[in-house]
Amino acid sequence: MTDPVSGSASGRVPSTEGSSAEGAAAPRRFRVHHLRQAKERGKPLTMLTAYDAVTAPIFDEAGIDMLLVGDSIGNTMHGHPTTIPVTVDEMIPAVRAVARSTRRAMVIADLPFGSYEAGPDQCLATAVRMLKEAGAHAVKFEGGAHLTEHVALLTRSGIPVVAHLGFTPQSENLLGGKRVQGRGQDAAEKLVGDALELANAGAVAVVLEMVPGAVAARVTEVIDVPTIGIGAGADVDGQVLVWTDMAGMTSWSPRFSRRFGDVGAELHNAARSYAEAVREKSFPTSEHTFES
Numbered sequence: 001m002t003d004p005v006s007g008s009a010s011g012r013v014p015s016t017e018g019s020s021a022e023g024a025a026a027p028r029r030f031r032v033h034h035l036r037q038a039k040e041r042g043k044p045l046t047m048l049t050a051y052d053a054v055t056a057p058i059f060d061e062a063g064i065d066m067l068l069v070g071d072s073i074g075n076t077m078h079g080h081p082t083t084i085p086v087t088v089d090e091m092i093p094a095v096r097a098v099a100r101s102t103r104r105a106m107v108i109a110d111l112p113f114g115s116y117e118a119g120p121d122q123c124l125a126t127a128v129r130m131l132k133e134a135g136a137h138a139v140k141f142e143g144g145a146h147l148t149e150h151v152a153l154l155t156r157s158g159i160p161v162v163a164h165l166g167f168t169p170q171s172e173n174l175l176g177g178k179r180v181q182g183r184g185q186d187a188a189e190k191l192v193g194d195a196l197e198l199a200n201a202g203a204v205a206v207v208l209e210m211v212p213g214a215v216a217a218r219v220t221e222v223i224d225v226p227t228i229g230i231g232a233g234a235d236v237d238g239q240v241l242v243w244t245d246m247a248g249m250t251s252w253s254p255r256f257s258r259r260f261g262d263v264g265a266e267l268h269n270a271a272r273s274y275a276e277a278v279r280e281k282s283f284p285t286s287e288h289t290f291e292s
């Protein structure tokens with residue numbers, strides 16, 4: 001049995017396709033009370049993005065606590081320059097694939113640009129779709145204290161909300177680009193205030209993106225729910241990265257990221273080997289051929 005808080009797990013989930021071997025007893029799902037528990041115990045939380053049923057079970061089996069189906073699907077998977085064009089109808093199948101293919105991780109659906117800002121009712125309607133049609137366990141959306149009513153309504157409705165402060169990519173046109181947020185006394189105080197209000201409204205965690213380390217540390221100190229940093233330094237309660245950056249799928253990744261693998265190069269080599277085998281006629285052999 002895996003411990004949802006320590007996150008230790010081993011082995012691989014069987015593919016949903018092909019052989020129908022039953023896995024071991026289902027691990028306990030990582031839930032909202034484990035967030036609180038982790039912060040109390042000082043155990044760092046882990047979050048990665050995931051967008052499909054191929055990679056999500058790999059991350060789940062590796063013991064990642066939370067899988068964020070990020071609107072970063074727009075740039076990472078769909079080839080857009082930003083997250084702005086992403087729609088709810090594009091998010092739903094991705095969230096469904098991640099929820100269906102995982103057993104332990106908490107699955108968090110990012111609400112895309114334009115699907116929640118108009119008011120708490122719009123936000124609730126979108127979040128309900130993410131839970132009902134796609135199987136998400138929680139939702140996340142970008143913005144500060146102006147969204148406290150959104151957070152409060154979803155929380156009253158039984159939907160856990162993760163807040164997202166600092167650099168909020170859906171607002172990059174207003175913020176003037178991909179820039180660090182919360183620099184200077186006033187901006188830092190505003191950020192701390194936003195985090196407090198969102199946490200008081202019921203947010204179960206707060207993502208802090210591209211904020212100075214000292215500001216992230218201050219937010220972490222004053223709110224009683226976990227902070228999850230991305231480009232926010234080490235003095236937070238957990239970290240999140242975009243999986244394609246983490247695994248080294250692309251030649252470029254943001255400065256705050258680290259490549260923990262070279263999966264892009266590995267995939268390149270596999271594809272080259274395959275093509276070479278076909279061209280030199282060493283694949284397929286009789287092993288891969290059906291008899292009449």
Ligand SMILES: Nc1nc(=O)c2c([nH]1)NC[C@@H]1CN(c3ccc(C(=O)N[C@@H](CCC(=O)O)C(=O)O)cc3)CN21
Nearest residue numbers: 072075076083169178179180242244245253254255256
């Ligand atoms: N692949 C990917 N990784 C991410 O971390 C990520 C996404 N996509 N899409 C959604 C948001 C957007 N994010 C981004 C994207 C780019 C930069 C960037 O260009 N940063 C520059 C300049 C930073 C600075 O102002 O100092 C860098 O060099 O890292 C930052 C955050 C973070 N998120």
Ligand SMILES: CC(C)C(=O)C(=O)O
Nearest residue numbers: 049070071072110207
């Ligand atoms: C970078 C993370 C926090 C995100 O919002 C996303 O991947 O969409």
Ligand SMILES: [Mg+2]
Nearest residue numbers: 070071072110
């Ligand atoms: Mg996002």
